[in-house]
Amino acid sequence: MLYLLIFVAKLIEVTMATIRNVLINRGEKLKGSFIAFxxxxxxxYVVGAVLENVTEDPLKVVVYALAFTLGNYLGATIENKLAIGTACIQVVIKSDIKGILSDALREKGFGVTIMQGQGKAGEVDLMMIYLKRKRLDEATAIVNEYSxxxxxxxxxxxxxKNGFIKK
Structure with missing residues (x-):
């Protein structure tokens, strides 16, 4: 029972730590600090339970380490699902597709800025799309469909600051 308690508590703690780090790195200091408490x-409590009689029961350390490992994975997975924050997609395309692709993106509510460039094979366009991370899959699917x-x-x-991002 003690092993299960150590495992579950450490799993929750490390998952929280991973999410807290992401929140703070994205400027959400108050939310991150709340989780830190x-x-x-x-x-x-977990460290106290693991260190108590650790020499007689080293399996507690193994359980602790396994939960730490899984907690990092779980925390990163949850954060990816929450998709907190903003992203920028930069898309390099052949110039002949820019009109139809930018129209398709704008029709779905994405702000698109287009710049001309020169690639190895000739003229290209660079599209910059700033969006909520939750909409990354939607935007990249549109790009992949057209180009x-x-x-x-x-x-x-x-x-x-400023610009166009659909909520």
Whole structure:
């Protein structure tokens, strides 16, 4: 029973820590700090349980380490589903497709900025699309539909002021 308690508590604590780190890195300091309070409470109790008689029961350390590992994975998975924050998609396309692709993106509520460029094989256009991370799959699907060979780069955006982002 103690092993299960250590495992579940550590799993929850590390999952919370992963989400807290992402929130703070994305500028959500208050939410991250709120999570940190509960995270540290769990950590103190779990560490105390693991260290008590650790030499006589080293299996507690193994359970602790397994939960730590799984907690990181689970936290990253949950954060990816929550998709907190803003992203920028940069799309490099052949110039002849820019009109139809930008129209399709704008029709779905995406703001698109287009710049001309020069690639190895000739003229290209660079589209920049700033959007909520929750809409990344939707936007990349549209790009792939109209230009399957487009080069797509996705970056997280920490701060953004002005511009057009559909909520």
């Amino acid at each position: 509960f995270e540290i409470l769990i950590w103190i 399957p060979d487009a080069m797509i780069v996705i970056n997280d955006v920490r701060n953004l």
